Amino acid sequence: MIASDLKDIKVFAGNSNPALVxxxxxxxxxxQSRASVSRFSDGETxxxxxxxxxxxxxxxxxxxxxxxxxxxxxxxxxxxxxxxASAGSITAVIPxxxxxxxxxxxxxxxxxxxxxxxxxxxxxxxxxVLSMDMHAGQIQGFFDIPFxxxxxxPVLLDHIRKRFTDPREAVIVSPDAGGVERARAYSKRLGCxxxxxxxxRTQPNVSEVMNLIGDVRxxxxxxxxxxxxxxxxxxxxxxxxxxxxxxRVFAYTTHGVLSGPAIARLKASPIEELxxxxxxxxxxxxxxSGKIQVLSVARLFGEAIARIHRADSLSSLFx
Numbered sequence: 001m002i003a004s005d006l007k008d009i010k011v012f013a014g015n016s017n018p019a020l021v022x023x024x025x026x027x028x029x030x031x032q033s034r035a036s037v038s039r040f041s042d043g044e045t046x047x048x049x050x051x052x053x054x055x056x057x058x059x060x061x062x063x064x065x066x067x068x069x070x071x072x073x074x075x076x077x078x079x080x081x082x083x084x085a086s087a088g089s090i091t092a093v094i095p096x097x098x099x100x101x102x103x104x105x106x107x108x109x110x111x112x113x114x115x116x117x118x119x120x121x122x123x124x125x126x127x128x129v130l131s132m133d134m135h136a137g138q139i140q141g142f143f144d145i146p147f148x149x150x151x152x153x154p155v156l157l158d159h160i161r162k163r164f165t166d167p168r169e170a171v172i173v174s175p176d177a178g179g180v181e182r183a184r185a186y187s188k189r190l191g192c193x194x195x196x197x198x199x200x201r202t203q204p205n206v207s208e209v210m211n212l213i214g215d216v217r218x219x220x221x222x223x224x225x226x227x228x229x230x231x232x233x234x235x236x237x238x239x240x241x242x243x244x245x246x247x248r249v250f251a252y253t254t255h256g257v258l259s260g261p262a263i264a265r266l267k268a269s270p271i272e273e274l275x276x277x278x279x280x281x282x283x284x285x286x287x288x289s290g291k292i293q294v295l296s297v298a299r300l301f302g303e304a305i306a307r308i309h310r311a312d313s314l315s316s317l318f319x
Contacts, residue, residue, distance in 0.1 A: 006030050009309050010053055012082070014062040014074035020095060020278050020298055021061045027302030033058075035081075037074050045070070047077045049085055057309050058087040060126075061301075064098030064117075065280040066259065072098065072117065076124040083125030091308060092126040093301060095279035096227075096255045100135035103142075118142035130304055132279055132297065133226045133254040148314055150304055152254040152277050155295050156224070157189055159275060160252065164220060167191040171219045171246075175199065175237035179225055186224050195221070197237040217245030227255035228274065231262035235269035242270045255279050256294075258286055266291050 010033040013021035025032045034050030060082070062075040075092060082090050099113040114136070121129060122145055129143055132150040140147040164170045170192045174183035176199045187194040195214025221241040228234055228251070238249045249270050256276035258266075263285045266274060276282070277297045286292050300317060307314050 006306065006309060008056050010056050010058045011305070012049070012058060012060050012078060014060070014071060014078060016063045016065055016071040017095065017278070017281050019281060023296055023298030024061060024302045024305065027299055028306060035078065037078065045073045045077050047074070047081050049081050053082055054086040055088040057089045058082050059091045059093050059305055061093040061095070063096040063280055064094060065096050065257065068098045076120055079121070079124040079126050089127045090125055091128040091130055092121050093305070094129065094131045095297070095301065097131045097134055097139070100139055103136040103139055114139045115142045128308065130301070130308070135226055148304060148308065150300055150317055152297055153185070155277060155297055155300065156252050156275065157186065159295055160190060160222060164222070169220055171195050171214065171216050171221055173197060173216065173221050173223045173237065173241060175223050175225050175233045182226065183224050197240055199233065199237070212240055212244050216241050218247050220248045220250065221246040223249065223251040225251070225253045227257055228253045228262065228276065229257040230260045231258065231265045235265045235271065238269050238271045248272055250275070256282060256286070256292070258283065263289050
């Protein structure tokens with residue numbers, strides 16, 4: 001059984017994604033470790049570890065999703081508490097790594113917050129980081145501790161194969177130039193053609209579709225992206241695909257941030273369904289929209305945690 005050699009493992013959780021943590025613990029067949037994560041009356045985060053962690057392998061599972069700053073502080077304080085409790089090792093399991101979009105200076109006098117958060121996690125006391133589908137792969141290099149990077153592709157590809165059985169009738173689409181490498185990998189594994197939406201961004205969270213590279217006429221277009229934030233990129237790309245003759249449009253993304261006008265945009269768009277993972281919990285508005293399906297990546301994280309604990313290779317999960 002999975003849990004037979006996991007006696008010295010502790011899985012702790014903040015308040016960002018309790019359902020995912022329960023699913024990970026169920027896969028590992030270990031109980032979720034006790035920790036109280038609450039607030040003082042002035043809003044400061046209060047953490048108390050509820051069981052012995054001395055010399056044990058500890059995992060703190062926390063997505064830095066909205067409210068981002070609260071969840072980030074919860075994670076940092078939990079890591080600090082475990083360090084002071086003499087934990088043997090502390091792995092920060094961050095299914096969704098917030099602040100990842102500022103990974104370089106794109107204008108004068110701007111921060112590199114992806115590096116800042118990496119420094120904070122390390123300074124708090126983490127000895128390893130495990131995350132999924134980083135917005136920019138080079139962020140792994142911002143850490144001076146081991147970093148394991150998982151991909152949601154196995155889960156998403158399996159769903160696509162079961163749903164769209166004839167690859168000749170589908171086309172994989174990148175909603176912007178930055179996602180071409182991801183879309184090409186999906187199209188290669190599925191045996192589908194590739195198309196690219198050429199988009200010019202005029203200001204943050206506002207995008208303008210300019211052109212389409214590839215043939216989508218009379219095909220089912222499958223948009224793939226790493227995250228859907230305000231959903232402007234996906235919905236504008238979907239409109240362009242329809243204008244160029246696509247018969248149906250679906251979207252697949254790892255991180256469903258879905259902030260601001262995202263749900264309203266999805267409802268009004270030609271996207272028939274957005275398929276996302278549970279790295280970020282789906283809001284009540286998202287559940288009520290009727291256009292969003294959630295797939296679980298708990299097995300991937302659970303298997304990665306088990307292999308890290310056993311000092312086994314994670315390579316077979318990186319596909």
